[in-house]
Amino acid sequence: MAELPRVLIVDDSKVVRASLAQHIKTQYEVREEADGDAAWQTLVLDQSIRAVVSDLQMPKMNGYELLERLRTSRLRRLQQMPFILVSGEETEEERGKARGLGASDFITKGSGAIEVLTRLGNLLALQQAQENLDSGREQMVQNPATGLFTRKYLELQAAQALSHSARHGIDVSLMVLGFDGYEVLTHKLGPALAEEVGNRFAKMLGSKMRQEDSLGHIADGRFAVVSPGTAANYCVSFAERVRQAVEASRLSVQGQSLGLTVSIGLASVPTDLVSSAGALLELAEQRMLQAMQAGGNRTEAGGSLPATRPISLQHALELLRANRPGPVMAHLDALLGQLTPLLALMEKEMGLDLPIEQIECYLSERAKAKK
Incomplete structure (x- = not known):
């Protein structure tokens, strides 16, 4: 009902x-x-x-x-x-x-x-x-504010990709990205500045996409990408790179440093059993909302791949340079494990008195405790 x-x-x-x-x-x-x-x-x-x-x-x-x-x-x-x-x-x-x-x-x-x-x-x-x-404005091919594809046109692009997929047996993936807390951001900055933030994000996203992908602006603070020929695991990898790039970035708006995060939902064919482009888009949106409701700043791929994965040393350093140690804290053990070979080399070549054995013992005990 x-x-x-x-x-x-x-x-x-x-x-x-x-x-x-x-x-x-x-x-x-x-x-x-x-x-x-x-x-x-x-x-x-x-x-x-x-x-x-x-x-x-x-x-x-x-x-x-x-x-x-x-x-x-x-x-x-x-x-x-x-x-x-x-x-x-x-x-x-x-x-x-x-x-x-x-x-x-x-x-x-x-x-x-x-x-x-x-x-x-x-x-x-x-x-x-x-x-x-x-809503009649959605019939236009391009969103007048961002110049990106509208939701309606993006569905047409997805429908074409699904048709091609059915004939040739290739994958199609679609992801929906939404700013966490966008309504609060709009209330704080005003619609014009919030839209400018969205436009900056769209430019960043567009620079990371392939030529055959289609980027659309489907709602306030929400964007979607149709990726023909992209399997679910590759799409999740791309989504995670985008999510981490946003997490590590700091935007300057009216002299204020602004930290943002995005939640991402993914749906793919043939991994997900959907029968239309509209259903594929709706499934990706539902998963994005699930990611937001779970706390935001994460990727939800319907269980086909883990929604979170260990961060790289490079990403950890970017977050620390942006004065955002919080997201790094949960990954300290993994990061220390990545650093240990480098620290061992430094001890050997530079004559540093580093507690390598103590670190290795610590990591071994931590690994046993998690089993």
Whole structure:
């Protein structure tokens, strides 16, 4: 059964929240908050909320302030979110102020279920119509902001690759890359700067691809690569190189040094049993989301290959130069094992008094403990 649209009810009165929830719970999933400040935090983090029903008079942040936060937000979904104010004894001047701030509609306290459902239904229908108009841009071959292929065109490229694969028995791989915490990044920097970060990433990614690969911009902060003739294990190797390059990089944005990570999902044919290009893309997206939900900064390949692997000495040094020791900590044993032959050579040729035997003993004991 399809999930119900989620509506946030904001009121400092538990009785009012319960009454409103009772009116709409047959057609909507309800989330509640008791003040505007808590509601704002919820709206930033919970991307599933489709509309807000809010009182005007509340502690910490009133309805006017919450509405103004939404309409001046850097997140487009909050700017356009339907916002219904629950009006009690407010004057016409106060209601005019709310309209000026961008209130979508008003209901009076004590309104019946039919009125509340009608107002919500009308606003969400208008929002859906606008989203359908916006989605028409996906029919274009190139994304106007990045110049990369659109999602629709990328699916066509994947469909051609699958057709070729069926005739000649070759592999096709598709990976979806998404910035971890992109909505928070957009809220912090603003859409324009967040988009610039994405464009820099796309240029880096494009420089590492083969000519026969297709790179697309499929959603905010998300990119996809179709790789004809590439088996799953080779695609994972490429994905890991990209992930590590992003992890080690530091971008300068408005004078600030910015550390980013990406989560990557991969799907391949014939390894994965999918019947269409759309299904291949959706499977890669699902795996990317799984990687994000597992903590981010990782590659999920559906179990065909390990999602994580030991980092190289070069990558470890890049992370340390970027003042990011955290990702290196889990790999210290493996890195020490790689360094031991070099340290032994230094001891022999340079006459250094290095504890080689102690290091080898330590590594041996650690290896036994892990068995």
